[in-house]
Structure formats: structure tokens, C-alpha cells
Amino acid sequence: MQIPMVRLALGDAEVEAASRVIRSGWVAQGPEVAAFEREFAAAVGASFAVAVSNCTVALELCLRVAGVRPGDDVATVSHSFIATANAVVAVGARPIFVDVQPDTYNMDPAALARAITPRTRAILCVHQIGFPCDLPAILAIARPRGLPVIEDAACAIGSEIRIDGDWQRIGRPHGRLACFSFHPRKLVTTGDGGMITTADPSLAERLRLLRQHAMLVPSTARHESRSVTLESFSEPAFNFRMTDLQAAVGRPQLARLAAIIAERRALAARYNETLADHPLLAPPTEPAWLRSNWQSYPVTLRPGGRMSQIEIMQLLLDRGVASRRGIGNAHAEPAYAKAAWSCGQEPCDLAAHAAGRCLRLPVSEHARDNTILLPLFHGMSPAEQDFVVATLRALPG
Numbered sequence: 001m002q003i004p005m006v007r008l009a010l011g012d013a014e015v016e017a018a019s020r021v022i023r024s025g026w027v028a029q030g031p032e033v034a035a036f037e038r039e040f041a042a043a044v045g046a047s048f049a050v051a052v053s054n055c056t057v058a059l060e061l062c063l064r065v066a067g068v069r070p071g072d073d074v075a076t077v078s079h080s081f082i083a084t085a086n087a088v089v090a091v092g093a094r095p096i097f098v099d100v101q102p103d104t105y106n107m108d109p110a111a112l113a114r115a116i117t118p119r120t121r122a123i124l125c126v127h128q129i130g131f132p133c134d135l136p137a138i139l140a141i142a143r144p145r146g147l148p149v150i151e152d153a154a155c156a157i158g159s160e161i162r163i164d165g166d167w168q169r170i171g172r173p174h175g176r177l178a179c180f181s182f183h184p185r186k187l188v189t190t191g192d193g194g195m196i197t198t199a200d201p202s203l204a205e206r207l208r209l210l211r212q213h214a215m216l217v218p219s220t221a222r223h224e225s226r227s228v229t230l231e232s233f234s235e236p237a238f239n240f241r242m243t244d245l246q247a248a249v250g251r252p253q254l255a256r257l258a259a260i261i262a263e264r265r266a267l268a269a270r271y272n273e274t275l276a277d278h279p280l281l282a283p284p285t286e287p288a289w290l291r292s293n294w295q296s297y298p299v300t301l302r303p304g305g306r307m308s309q310i311e312i313m314q315l316l317l318d319r320g321v322a323s324r325r326g327i328g329n330a331h332a333e334p335a336y337a338k339a340a341w342s343c344g345q346e347p348c349d350l351a352a353h354a355a356g357r358c359l360r361l362p363v364s365e366h367a368r369d370n371t372i373l374l375p376l377f378h379g380m381s382p383a384e385q386d387f388v389v390a391t392l393r394a395l396p397g
């Protein structure tokens with residue numbers, strides 16, 4: 001048996017949706033994108049949703065509309081997919097990397113408070129692998145300082161956080177803006193694709209303008225017009241559009257979201273139960289104040305085990321089970337060996353920084369080196385999950 005990290009669960013509904021768009025004669029951004037935006041906003045409880053090409057450009061656009069300029073600092077995490085840090089660099093700002101909490105893999109609010117510099121212009125927090133970050137604590141640091149919070153919710157569609165006794169979906173958003181991804185590793189996929197949510201109508205309007213070259217009359221309006229309509233562009237901007245083909249494929253999945261999440265939660269509960277006493281690997285703990293959508297299922301190496309992370313992953317691969325190393329650390333990647341970044345506590349150990357390590361990001365580095373992501377996807381059969389568990393049980397421990 002071969003178990004991948006993810007197997008696409010797309011079927012007749014998505015084929016029908018794509019065919020409908022192809023037959024319609026309009027495949028670029030149009031009515032399907034508008035409908036997907038409305039349905040997405042309703043699904044996460046947001047006032048406005050704006051579709052874009054992917055989550056990386058969503059983050060970049062949000063930093064821009066939040067007022068981040070070249071030379072500013074943005075407090076974020078290194079422990080994320082590298083797109084988070086890259087979005088900060090793309091707008092000419094400097095990422096200030098904040099360490100994470102060991103149970104949620106997310107920004108540690110106490111470390112955030114220490115990392116604010118006089119040049120900090122925004123906070124970019126992440127809901128890593130579907131685990132919400134501690135938004136109330138992060139907002140309590142941001143609000144008195146007037147700092148906008150942008151949520152990287154790439155992996156967090158359908159994840160929930162309990163605030164004042166009330167379960168709330170990630171994406172309302174709780175900060176100023178939240179960004180989602182539709183990459184195939186996510187719960188809803190459009191191949192590539194992204195969505196931004198906000199409660200602010202003027203921000204939504206600005207995002208819609210900038211994603212389409214700041215074109216004052218959208219192409220759909222020109223297409224329908226019975227009189228000659230000339231293009232006009234109000235400022236230099238971008239092509240960050242999603243296509244109707246992509247949006248149409250996303251819509252039936254969004255309609256199934258509740259069932260997708262229920263299935264993934266059941267799979268995670270089964271892993272938790274069957275791996276509770278594993279000698280080498282500890283299952284994750286989900287704090288009582290959050291509900292993950294289980295975009296990924298992380299296990300942690302128990303201290304003193306006889307096998308390394310890479311040895312375990314290789315043995316799994318040899319036996320037909322895919323896995324991934326824990327989330328990377330941007331600060332340790334070659335891309336950031338020369339790029340300007342800081343851990344917010346200067347002077348730090350520059351020799352350690354040059355070697356891709358940081359004394360002030362020990363939890364991030366530990367999580368990367370001691371976590372393994374196991375296969376968990378909706379559509380995974382009980383036999384497949386049993387095979388993963390049996391393979392883990394057979395590890396020489």
C-alpha cells in the first residue's frame with residue numbers, strides 16, 4: 001500500500017463546474033469568482049471576501065493596503081512556510097521573527113511583545129497547519145500600539161477559536177485582514193488560489209482594485225457595455241486575479257466543508273487514540289480554546305528515542321508511507337542568509353544568525369527538527385490509516 005500526504009478528493013461536481021465555465025465562454029475572473037467570494041465570506045463569517053491568485057500574493061497585497069512601506073518592520077514568525085516571510089520582503093519591509101509556542105506551533109504573544117521595534121508597522125501572525133494562534137493575546141498587544149494584524153490563515157479554513165465562550169471561525173477576520181490558500185494540500189483546492197477576508201468595505205474595495213491593475217472599469221463591465229468604454233488605470237498595480245475556472249472548482253468543495261472538517265477531525269481523533277502510547281512519537285495536544293481543521297497532523301519525537309526524525313521518515317518512505325518534516329524556519333533557509341531579518345532583540349549572536357540559527361528562536365528550531373507530519377486527508381480510508389499506524393508501530397523503538 002502507498003499512502004501519500006494528500007489525495008485529491010475532486011469528483012463529478014468539480015468536473016461539472018469546470019465544464020459549465022468552459023461552455024459559458026467566460027473563463028477569466030467573472031461571475032463564478034463573485035459567487036465563490038460570497039459563499040466563502042458566508043462560510044467563515046466575514047463581511048467581505050476578495051479572491052486572488054494565491055495566498056502569497058494575498059499576504060503581499062494585505063501588507064500593502066495595511067500601509068507597510070519599504071524600510072518598515074513586520075513582526076511575524078520564521079516557523080512557517082517561507083511564503084509568509086517572502087511576502088514581507090516583497091513589500092520591501094524587514095521580517096522580525098518571533099518565536100512560537102510549542103503546543104500550537106504559533107506566535108508566542110510574550111515574545112511578540114518583546115520584538116516590537118520603533119519601526120514595526122504591522123503584525124503578520126499565522127494559523128499554522130490549521131491550529132489557530134492566540135489571537136486575543138496578539139490583538140491585546142497590537143491594539144494599544146495601533147498596529148494592524150494580518151492573519152496568515154493559508155491552512156486554516158474552518159478552524160475555530162473560542163473567544164469569550166463563543167466558538168468563532170478563523171477569517172471573520174479577528175485582525176484587520178485574513179488570507180487563505182487553495183493550494184492542493186489545503187482542505188479546499190482550486191489548483192492554486194487565494195482569498196482575503198475583511199470587515200472593512202474600503203479595504204475590500206481597494207483590494208479589488210489593486211488585484212486588477214487598478215483598472216477603473218473592470219473587464220466584465222466593459223464586456224457587457226453597449227457603448228464604447230475605454231480603460232483607465234489609477235495607479236501602478238498588479239494582476240493577482242483568480243479565474244472563473246478555479247472559482248467554479250472551489251465552490252462545490254466549499255459546500256462540502258462541514259463534512260470535510262468532520263471527517264478530518266475523526267481521522268485526527270483516531271490517530272490520537274492509536275498513537276497515545278507510541279514509544280517514539282507523541283500525538284499533538286489541541287488546547288481547549290481551539291479546534292483545528294487538521295490540515296496537517298503533526299507528531300513529535302519523544303525525548304531520548306533511538307531514531308532520528310530523518311531515520312523515521314526514511315523508514316516510513318521505504319514502507320510506502322509519505323511524511324513531511326516539521327514546518328520550516330525561514331531564518332535558516334539559504335534565501336535568508338543574506339536577506340535582512342531580525343529576531344527583534346539586537347544585538348543578537350550574528351555568527352549564529354549567519355549559520356542559520358538564532359538563540360531567540362529555540363522553539364521554532366526544535367519544532368522543525370522534532371516534528372513529523374503524517375498523512376491525513378479527507379477520503380483516507382480506515383485501512384489506509386490502519387496501515388500508517390501499523391507501520392509506525394513496527395518502527396524499531
Ligand SMILES: Cc1ncc(COP(=O)(O)O)c(C=O)c1O
Pocket residue numbers: 054055056057080081083084126128129152154155180181182183192193194
Ligand atoms: C502558512 C502558509 N502561508 C502561505 C502559504 C502560501 O500559499 P500559496 O501557495 O497559496 O501561495 C502557505 C502555503 O502552503 C502556507 O502554508
